[in-house]
Amino acid sequence: MGLDFIDRSLRTTGIVLLIFLPFGLYYFGVYPTIAVLSGTVWAMFNIMLLSKLIRSVIRPEGVENIGPVLVVLVLFVLLFAAGYFLLTIPQFDPMCLLIGFTGLFAIMFLKAVGRWLTNADEQSSNTRNIQKVL
Amino acid sequence: MDYQSMLSLALPLGVAIAAVGSALGLGRAVGSAMEAIGRQPEAAGKIQTAMIIGSALIEALTIYALVVFFIANGKIGG
Numbered sequence: 001m002g003l004d005f006i007d008r009s010l011r012t013t014g015i016v017l018l019i020f021l022p023f024g025l026y027y028f029g030v031y032p033t034i035a036v037l038s039g040t041v042w043a044m045f046n047i048m049l050l051s052k053l054i055r056s057v058i059r060p061e062g063v064e065n066i067g068p069v070l071v072v073l074v075l076f077v078l079l080f081a082a083g084y085f086l087l088t089i090p091q092f093d094p095m096c097l098l099i100g101f102t103g104l105f106a107i108m109f110l111k112a113v114g115r116w117l118t119n120a121d122e123q124s125s126n127t128r129n130i131q132k133v134l
Numbered sequence: 135m136d137y138q139s140m141l142s143l144a145l146p147l148g149v150a151i152a153a154v155g156s157a158l159g160l161g162r163a164v165g166s167a168m169e170a171i172g173r174q175p176e177a178a179g180k181i182q183t184a185m186i187i188g189s190a191l192i193e194a195l196t197i198y199a200l201v202v203f204f205i206a207n208g209k210i211g212g
Contacts, residue, residue, distance in 0.1 A: 002179050006186055046193070051186045058167055058182060060175035083197075087204050094201050105194060108187065 005115075006051050009108045010044055016107060017041075035092040039100020042086065045079055047104065142210050145203050152199030159192045 017040050024033035053072045057063055086097055114120075167185040171178050 003183050005183055047186070047190050050189055050193070054182055054186050054189065058164065058171065058185060060171055060178055087201065094204050098198070098201050101194070101197065105191065 003051075003055070005111070006047060009104070009111055010047060012111065013040060013044055013104050013107050016103070031091045032093060032096045035086075035096035036100035036103070038086050038092065039097040040103045041100075042079070042083055042097075043101045043104040049075055049079060138211055141206065145206055145210075149196075149199050149203045152196050156192050156196040160189060163188050163192065 017037060021033065021037065024036060028036075049072055053069065053076075056069055056072070063069060086092060087094060163185060167181050170181050174181075
């Protein structure tokens with residue numbers, strides 16, 4: 001399970017969100033659907049920033065350039081301010097925001113279970129070893 | 135002490151305990167990840183992925199506590 005797992009999970013979440021959007025608008029109404037959407041988009045940005053921060057800071061070579069790290073830290077503050085703003089909007093039910101926020105983790109969990117059931121990690125490492133030999 | 139006062143005390147305390155727990159967990163996770171990358175630099179990608187997912191889950195627990203705070207906050211009367 002490499003670093004591409006995070007990117008693929010984010011892409012899958014975006015696709016699931018697009019599929020959910022018309023059904024949510026039809027069955028649950030505008031505000032709950034927008035709240036779920038906002039929660040998921042917030043979680044996606046959170047994971048993206050977290051992944052950028054960890055990839056640029058926690059690595060064997062150390063931090064090369066401090067500029068992007070500072071930008072990510074400032075974006076984190078803005079993201080949390082946006083999260084607080086979302087929680088204080090009276091039309092948005094916090095439970096709907098929470099469901100949207102948890103959606104990303106549910107997709108990550110299901111993807112990990114899928115990879116474990118299909119032995120995708122072992123297969124990909126075997127393919128890499130064969131490619132190395134060839 | 136009545137229900138309202140207990141709720142007013144318990145809510146911020148609960149969020150604070152969740153934040154302290156998350157901070158301790160995150161600190162431990164980052165420390166272990168740095169140690170593991172130092173020992174095996176070639177496995178940095180895998181360690182980073184596990185670290186990102188772990189950090190997100192630890193952070194999510196604090197956010198859940200915060201959302202519970204917001205939900206229960208409406209129950210505190212004036």
